[in-house]
Amino acid sequence: MLTKRIIPCLDIKNGRTVKGTNFVNLRDAGDAVELARIYAKEGADELVFLDITATVEGRKTLLELVNKVAHTINIPFTVGGGISSVADVSALLNAGADKISINSSAVRNPELISELAQEFGSQCIVVAIDTRYVDGKHTVHTHGGRKPTDLETISWAKEVEDRGAGELLLTSMDTDGTKDGFALELTAAISSNAGIPVIASGGAGNMEHFYDVFTTGKADAGLAASIFHFKEIPIPDLKLYLKERDISIRL
Amino acid sequence: MPEITIIKYNAGNVMSVMYALDRIGVSYQLTDKIEDIQSAEKIIFPGVGEASTAMKSLRDNGLDKVIPDLKQPFLGTCVGMQLLCKHSEEGDVNCLGVFDIPIVKFPKKEGFKIPQTGWNSISDFKSELLNGVRDGDYVYYNHSFYAPISAETVATTDYILPYSGMLQKDNFYACQFHSEISGDVGEQIFKNFVKL
Numbered sequence: 001m002l003t004k005r006i007i008p009c010l011d012i013k014n015g016r017t018v019k020g021t022n023f024v025n026l027r028d029a030g031d032a033v034e035l036a037r038i039y040a041k042e043g044a045d046e047l048v049f050l051d052i053t054a055t056v057e058g059r060k061t062l063l064e065l066v067n068k069v070a071h072t073i074n075i076p077f078t079v080g081g082g083i084s085s086v087a088d089v090s091a092l093l094n095a096g097a098d099k100i101s102i103n104s105s106a107v108r109n110p111e112l113i114s115e116l117a118q119e120f121g122s123q124c125i126v127v128a129i130d131t132r133y134v135d136g137k138h139t140v141h142t143h144g145g146r147k148p149t150d151l152e153t154i155s156w157a158k159e160v161e162d163r164g165a166g167e168l169l170l171t172s173m174d175t176d177g178t179k180d181g182f183a184l185e186l187t188a189a190i191s192s193n194a195g196i197p198v199i200a201s202g203g204a205g206n207m208e209h210f211y212d213v214f215t216t217g218k219a220d221a222g223l224a225a226s227i228f229h230f231k232e233i234p235i236p237d238l239k240l241y242l243k244e245r246d247i248s249i250r251l
Numbered sequence: 252m253p254e255i256t257i258i259k260y261n262a263g264n265v266m267s268v269m270y271a272l273d274r275i276g277v278s279y280q281l282t283d284k285i286e287d288i289q290s291a292e293k294i295i296f297p298g299v300g301e302a303s304t305a306m307k308s309l310r311d312n313g314l315d316k317v318i319p320d321l322k323q324p325f326l327g328t329c330v331g332m333q334l335l336c337k338h339s340e341e342g343d344v345n346c347l348g349v350f351d352i353p354i355v356k357f358p359k360k361e362g363f364k365i366p367q368t369g370w371n372s373i374s375d376f377k378s379e380l381l382n383g384v385r386d387g388d389y390v391y392y393n394h395s396f397y398a399p400i401s402a403e404t405v406a407t408t409d410y411i412l413p414y415s416g417m418l419q420k421d422n423f424y425a426c427q428f429h430s431e432i433s434g435d436v437g438e439q440i441f442k443n444f445v446k447l
Binding site for chain 1: 266267270271273274299300301364365366367368369370371372389391392393394409410429432433434435437438
């Protein structure tokens with residue numbers, strides 16, 4: 001049976017992981033390669049690296065980091081942040097990333113999704129969607145969740161799939177950093193409407209939240225950062241907890 | 252001579268296979284030269300992407316004629332496995348025909364997404380490549396098309412229906428999953444292949 005995936009997310013700046021609350025107030029949570037190695041060993045099903053470095057120098061550091069990670073872990077990993085062209089993707093895949101994730105650049109230029117899917121195959125193209133509930137409407141945001149767009153989240157998710165994305169990474173800005181649980185209703189609405197897997201992100205604070213997102217939220221994978229980085233929830237404990245509650249989990 | 256020769260052709264990202272071999276300390280070369288492939292000790296045939304495009308790339312290089320006649324241990328992974336079969340529904344293309352099996356698309360079923368993405372278990376082992384792997388262990392899949400169960404099936408996975416997780420015939424071995432990113436299980440399979 002296909003299992004639900006537990007995915008730690010590592011926000012990267014200059015080769016180190018950082019994570020804040022609601023995407024501001026960054027804190028240093030450690031060496032990225034070392035964290036990746038620990039997570040893979042502890043049973044993480046996949047890793048996501050989101051690069052928040054904007055400088056050219058920082059991008060070079062990222063490629064070096066990706067290559068080190070590829071030589072260290074034996075599970076799939078996705079790299080996102082600042083990707084806006086076929087050349088960017090090609091460089092990351094060559095460095096050893098298994099998948100890439102795009103966000104703002106897909107909103108700016110939806111054709112990019114189709115181009116990347118055509119060039120590299122849908123299986124390695126993840127589209128990240130940051131969403132916030134504004135004036136009675138789930139609204140897609142870009143630039144780390146700071147800039148609202150005109151896009152309604154559920155219809156954007158459908159367009160992204162139609163254009164060839166292989167997976168959706170849905171982050172609710174309303175729940176992100178709150179530790180009050182994932183945005184279950186929205187995740188369920190998108191996941192039951194989607195033919196491709198949905199990774200839910202934002203709001204995980206305890207183990208029950210993962211149970212909820214896999215059942216009520218109908219998510220295929222659950223992603224979190226700080227609760228893993230600061231060892232609030234050890235991955236082996238989380239996976240055992242879910243397995244005992246009849247969630248299909250790889251132990 | 253390197254222990255492993257990886258076939259280079261236009262079928263996506265072969266880097267993760269190279270890095271997987273780096274991790275277990277196995278030497279390799281990446282080549283599309285027919286003479287290097289024919290004289291190789293052992294061969295890995297990776298693949299991601301679309302079957303008909305990949306077949307075209309093999310035909311352009313003349314590799315479609317060479318591969319079925321190879322006698323050394325040969326391991327196809329993911330699309331590499333599908334290309335070893337007779338025909339693929341993906342792009343309606345005739346493939347290499349090492350395995351007399353068609354590759355077909357998963358049927359639609361409520362509650363199952365296509366492609367299958369993630370970790371699923373393998374069981375009913377009939378291959379030395381799975382020595383040290385336990386029945387029910389998990390491997391990483393990412394695919395929309397599958398090989399039905401046949402006499403050459405040496406590991407089974409269930410998604411929508413039971414299908415071939417691995418195939419084997421003479422010197423040809425194949426896995427539908429991505430052994431290069433399938434954790435310790437994937438590494439064990441590579442190690443077993445190197446030891447053949």
